[in-house]
Amino acid sequence: MITEKDVLHIADLAKIEISEEEVQKFKEDFQSILDYFNILDEVEENVEPSFQVLPLTNVFRKDEVKESLPREDVLRNPKHVEDGYIKGPRVVE
Amino acid sequence: MSQQVTGQRMERKDEVVIGLEVHIQLNKLNTKLFCSCSTDYHEDEPNTHVCPVCLGMPGAMPVINEMAIKFAVKVALALNADVQPFTVFDRKNYFYPDLPKDFQISQYDRPLAWGGYVTIEAGQGEKKILLKRIHMEEDPGKLSYRGSITTARYSMIDYNRSGMPLLEIVTEPVMNSPKEARQFLNKLRIILEYLDVFDGSLEGAMRIDANISLKGGGRVEIKNISSFKGVEKALTYEITRQKNLKRRGKEVRRETRHFDEINNITVSLRGKEEEQDYRYFPEPDLVPVDATGIIEELRGTIPEMPEQKRIRLAEQYGIGENFAKVLVLDLKMADYFEEVAKSLAEDGINLNVAASWTVDVLRGELNYRSKDFRFAYSILEPAEMVKILKYLTDGKITEKSAVEIIRTILDKGGNVDMIIEEKGLFAIANSEIEKLCREAIEKNPKAVEDYIAGKEQALNFLVGQVMKATRGKADPAETARIINKILS
Ligand SMILES: [Zn+2]
Numbered sequence: 001m002i003t004e005k006d007v008l009h010i011a012d013l014a015k016i017e018i019s020e021e022e023v024q025k026f027k028e029d030f031q032s033i034l035d036y037f038n039i040l041d042e043v044e045e046n047v048e049p050s051f052q053v054l055p056l057t058n059v060f061r062k063d064e065v066k067e068s069l070p071r072e073d074v075l076r077n078p079k080h081v082e083d084g085y086i087k088g089p090r091v092v093e
Numbered sequence: 094m095s096q097q098v099t100g101q102r103m104e105r106k107d108e109v110v111i112g113l114e115v116h117i118q119l120n121k122l123n124t125k126l127f128c129s130c131s132t133d134y135h136e137d138e139p140n141t142h143v144c145p146v147c148l149g150m151p152g153a154m155p156v157i158n159e160m161a162i163k164f165a166v167k168v169a170l171a172l173n174a175d176v177q178p179f180t181v182f183d184r185k186n187y188f189y190p191d192l193p194k195d196f197q198i199s200q201y202d203r204p205l206a207w208g209g210y211v212t213i214e215a216g217q218g219e220k221k222i223l224l225k226r227i228h229m230e231e232d233p234g235k236l237s238y239r240g241s242i243t244t245a246r247y248s249m250i251d252y253n254r255s256g257m258p259l260l261e262i263v264t265e266p267v268m269n270s271p272k273e274a275r276q277f278l279n280k281l282r283i284i285l286e287y288l289d290v291f292d293g294s295l296e297g298a299m300r301i302d303a304n305i306s307l308k309g310g311g312r313v314e315i316k317n318i319s320s321f322k323g324v325e326k327a328l329t330y331e332i333t334r335q336k337n338l339k340r341r342g343k344e345v346r347r348e349t350r351h352f353d354e355i356n357n358i359t360v361s362l363r364g365k366e367e368e369q370d371y372r373y374f375p376e377p378d379l380v381p382v383d384a385t386g387i388i389e390e391l392r393g394t395i396p397e398m399p400e401q402k403r404i405r406l407a408e409q410y411g412i413g414e415n416f417a418k419v420l421v422l423d424l425k426m427a428d429y430f431e432e433v434a435k436s437l438a439e440d441g442i443n444l445n446v447a448a449s450w451t452v453d454v455l456r457g458e459l460n461y462r463s464k465d466f467r468f469a470y471s472i473l474e475p476a477e478m479v480k481i482l483k484y485l486t487d488g489k490i491t492e493k494s495a496v497e498i499i500r501t502i503l504d505k506g507g508n509v510d511m512i513i514e515e516k517g518l519f520a521i522a523n524s525e526i527e528k529l530c531r532e533a534i535e536k537n538p539k540a541v542e543d544y545i546a547g548k549e550q551a552l553n554f555l556v557g558q559v560m561k562a563t564r565g566k567a568d569p570a571e572t573a574r575i576i577n578k579i580l581s
Contacts, residue, residue: 060159088190
């Protein structure tokens with residue numbers, strides 16, 4: 001059973017704030033998603049889990065340097081830039 | 094009384110249990126783990142070695158660097174681990190400004206390898222430090238702050254490091270002292286350098302998380318220690334802190350702490366995620382790795398490891414155990430010695446001389462100048478060292494002159510014969526010294542008298558006279574022997 005505490009914990013991990021109404025809404029949504037996954041319980045036991053649906057392994061590239069992006073392009077997207085660095089939040093520990 | 098003594102003796106070694114998670118940058122690769130950006134960013138401006146993949150742009154697709162897998166397999170084989178033929182990358186989800194995708198591509202329940210061990214010296218014997226697992230992952234970017242971390246209002250992010258290939262080596266909790274932890278890391282570093290996959294001198298090349306618990310206390314994790322000197326300091330501090338808590342009857346909480354390298358203390362970190370909070374799942378943008386072929390290809394190619402080299406050097410060149418032990422600490426130093434030794438062996442010279450001059454003299458002079466054997470190779474080639482040692486064993490130069498030649502070359506370059514010529518360092522023949530000794534005896538009857546009367550310093554005075562006359566080229570011990578012979 002999904003509880004309000006579960007929803008708030010997930011919101012916390014996602015670093016978002018949600019209202020009391022949203023907590024209730026997500027609680028129901030999460031529950032219905034989990035119920036859907038219960039279908040998996042019907043699968044026989046001892047089945048090897050699949051990691052990939054593609055019948056492929058070892059898609060590799062060679063260890064050869066290619067040009068990186070020009071820095072003007074790199075710094076075009078972020079809103080806050082200083083001395084070539086991208087500014088981010090101070091991480092409170 | 095005896096009761097109390099037992100009560101206070103809580104320092105029994107096995108009461109401290111330490112496990113390490115070591116993050117190693119495979120920085121000898123040309124490119125990052127999942128993109129073709131260069132790994133050679135240490136000297137460059139921030140955010141100049143980045144592309145859509147390592148910046149986590151939507152839609153950018155990672156592609157595995159095959160050589161990174163080979164490097165990792167090589168390390169795992171050298172560490173005696175059980176390399177897995179089938180291995181999978183997973184997403185580890187967490188939010189942090191240094192992680193542009195908001196997840197890190199790592200490995201969870203199908204790592205590259207399980208088990209393995211590293212041998213360290215412990216007391217009289219050896220100790221096997223058992224490994225739990227070895228897996229691959231990408232490095233996050235690097236955060237820095239203007240001024241201090243506590244007062245800065247924002248972080249500054251450089252993504253050049255983002256996507257660097259990392260190997261995480263996790264030990265079992267089997268170390269019992271900070272010293273053992275340092276020895277383990279030292280040994281690991283040497284092995285990685287032997288494999289030519291790692292340059293430990295680069296900033297951030299090895300970063301460590303340490304777990305430590307004292308008997309009866311909770312397990313404390315110390316995060317992100319950036320050097321192995323730091324590991325020993327952090328662990329030593331933690332032991333004291335936890336012992337103090339115990340002594341005051343307080344419980345040691347299970348928690349995560351951060352090592353403050355400036356003040357050499359650990360501080361509590363709050364709100365650290367639990368493992369299930371990372372919500373690992375198989376990375377959908379990568380297919381699994383079947384390493385069977387790579388394991389086969391590399392199994393026979395692991396070079397001689399320090400242990401084997403130590404035994405071989407001692408046997409092959411007939412040098413002392415202690416010399417062999419020191420030589421293998423640095424692959425370049427061992428190579429240098431071998432080149433010198435091979436050449437001198439042809440002349441039937443005792444190779445302990447070569448070992449001693451490599452390990453004691455040359456290494457000491459290099460250390461003094463903050464240089465290493467890479468520098469020695471570039472300025473004082475083994476062939477030149479051979480020349481010095483041949484002149485020395487033939488009695489053509491004194492030990493003092495040999496040291497002077499080495500110092501001159503390390504400081505100013507040049508070659509051995511040139512320096513001997515310039516400084517007139519060829520030793521004087523014994524017959525010449527004997528002549529000078531007789532002169533000194535004749536001119537200083539008082540000193541001779543004193544010496545015969547038992548004043549040892551008088552001999553030094555006479556030797557000094559000969560040294561002066563030869564401008565330091567005579568060997569003092571030899572001179573003293575000759576004077577003694579004349580006077581006896
Ligand atoms: Zn890139």
